[in-house]
Amino acid sequence: MATSQGIEQVVALLQAQRDRVFRSWVQAVAVNTRGRRTAAETEQELRPMLDALLTGLSAGAVDANNPAFDELRAILAEYSRARARQGFTPAETSVAVFALRDAVLTALHDSNPAAFADFPAFSKLVDNLGLITFEAFVQARETVIANQTEQLLELSTPVVKLWEGIVAVPLVGTLDSARTQVVMETLLQTLVSTGSAHAIIDITGVPAVDTQVAQHLLKTVVAARLMGAECVISGIRPQIAQTIVGLGIEFGDIATKSNLADALRLTLQRAGLEVRKIARTS
Amino acid sequence: MPSAVTQSNPTESPAQQMDIVSDADVVRVRQAVRTLALKAALSIVDQTKIVTAASELARNTLIHGGGGSAQLELVHERERAGVRATFIDSGPGIADIERAMAGGNSTAGGLGLGLSGSRRLVDSFDLKTAAGGTRVTVIKWKR
Amino acid sequence: MSDRVPIIKIGELLLVSIQVDLSDETTVALQEDLSNRIVDTGAHGVIIDISALEIVDSFVGRMLATIASMSRVLDAETVVVGMRPAVAITLAELGLTLGGVRTALNAEKAFDMLRQSARFTPSGDDDAAVAVTGGFDAVGRDAE
Structure with a gap:
């Protein structure tokens, strides 16, 4: 696991250019869910994620399983469950997390190329957050399938x-x-x-x-x-x-x-x- | 919410340790297993199966093992919960496992279904036996 | 545990309603008490209500089978009533043969069934209960 000092520059950048990163993140996500989500809805969904991410990062967390990310993990899980129930694909769901990496990369590129050294650690964090999203998505799907199977069983066995x-x-x-x-x-x-x-x-x-x-x-x-x-x-x-x-x-x-x-x-x-x-x- | 890192071993809650030295202990173990089965939200049929299996195994521990203990715990694996019961004695061990597991064999006047029967009632059955004692672990998962 | 299961006499019948979680000791005591009561009362029928039992393991199963054959020797017919579905499924899975034990859904049906049998005043009611007979050993052994 990367040490916490390896990511400070990315954190500083995120804090300084929070709005800019957020805008490009929202834009990237919106492209993928066009027609099913308005830009305002997407913003509403992503804002708590960014807030929770920054809260965790400010507390010095780098590992996705750090308790400082408890809230973020809960938000991601809830987001994935909602997506699964609404019939989104796993890719459409996890892209919300992965798009953040691109948004940060662009910002780094434009304003502080020296901070690239921090990027692998941040990228790893995003990967793990993506995995959490994916896992929650699959679990939600499994629950939906299990419920349907059960309902079908009840319907199909009349006495x-x-x-x-x-x-x-x-x-x-x-x-x-x-x-x-x-x-x-x-x-x-x-x-x-x-x-x-x-x-x-x-x-x-x-x-x-x-x-x-x-x-x-x-x-x-x-x-x-x-x-x-x-x-x-x-x-x-x-x-x-x-x-x-x-x-x-x-x-x-x-x-x-x-x-x-x-x-x-x-x-x-x-x-x-x-x-x-x-x-x-x- | 569990972590994204997959866990291969079922996670455990603290185990409940109970002595089996008398007839009344068998009843107590049975009741404790039922309480756990309810906590794990097993169906009525599955509750009945694990409690029956526990009853057979606890009696085995008492009669064949000359007394021993039971370890009961709630286990979780991914989203599902289950009940795990382990029965330990330091008796003479089972000389002929194959015969004991085949059923219809009885050395203490039961129906000879203690081991073979309880195995059919659970999802996982693990038996270790030697001259110094026997250890049987069973798990019933929520369906 | 020194719980004893009460045995109630109603006419020519003995009624046993098991309401406690049976320990092996209580189970053995019931078997003894019941044979004594059959001899003492000259009863020709025994109804054992197990509807309150949450489990029937091999020990209790054996007790039921023993009581059935024992009472037959003492010229009384035993009917076990009220077994819960979950208990019945578990016993079937266990491969437990309650050979020769007659069963009925409830005490009322068992009562009708015993009245029909030759030893009692004939009354020609319908809906007899069934006897659990052989042919069980094929069940649930090798498929798992």
Whole structure:
């Protein structure tokens, strides 16, 4: 890490030509976000950054992780998060930080070439600040993606009531481990809240089943039994049956049916109910 | 906000040290693990899994290790939190690890699922055993 | 810990509602108390409510299985009720076989189920609970 004395001339220059550097910085950033940000907005966003940077530099900090830069790091992180949510690219976001280097370089060039010796240390600081921006951006994106995935999971696992005491989960689309787990938890919770002792898991709309998913389905059935409910798995298409046998997965005494109607018939029977055709009189 | 420098090791909060010398200690360890799991905001299912694993391992420490201790702590890795539990005894060690991990094996009248079962319930499982003692560390991360 | 789990007699039934965090000692004591009460009362059915239990580990699991087989020998049917979903998922993951243990969603269903069984006054209600039988060993072993 560079020692603090290596950057004094850049700090002096920044203090002396603060407005000039700021203007060229704003200009450079504005070029990149043209149409989505007005110059006034950009100024408003960048001013607290420059203020916080100077506060830290005046306190003698050179390392981006120095506590004197706490405020600056917080501002950068917040800025990146906001950008990520608004759909800016990582490049468009981090350029705000990197453009400062160019602004300072130009100022150095014009007014104090002797201070170039300080520039590498300052450049390194800007790089690290850029990394902070980038990291915060990625984390914010990950959060957005995780939230969407979760919402999608909730939407895609409806548990429907077929009859008093009988519920069904029609599964549509690709089942991965995470989704199967959500299905499992939702189904078991519904068994308790509705007092249903019978459940049908219909996988007609599932294109493929791998070992993990099959194991999760089996565990669901086992867990339901432990709670006092019985499941039937329906809609097992020929290819899936082949996969299951090929993988050597034992369904044991778990009831499987090729279609939902058969599963419902079996379940009604288990529940002691009967469906009959009645003779119409008129 | 963490620094931009990536950290490879999970950062730690101060560990909570608990003795396991009696039946009641197993219950206390279980409750302490649950409290940590709540702090780490684990889902109900994950809470149940780590508490169950801790219960199995604490009992192992008591019965097979002749007593020992547990170290419980909240861990963080990047944005996610987790619970880490370490069980240490200075007992005879596990002679046949493979057999102990295979499950269905019991030397003390349990269901023989202590080690193999708890491994299935956690995200990370580390076992070190020798004649002078056994040390098992498990971690459950927030999903 | 010297907590004892209370056993309540209702007609021909014994009702056990576990409301404490079970230590191994309490678990063993319950097993003994229950076998004594079955013999003393001549009960033909036992309902064990575990809805308050936040975890069931292998020790408690074994206790439930033992009680079930023991009560069968003493001519009583045991039904375990109210297992929480998270507990059930954990047990399934653990690969814990509660072989021969009958289960029901709640005490009411267990009651209906026991009344239906031959030893009680027949009453022809629907919605019986299920028995947990074999075929579990394939679950969750090798896929991880």
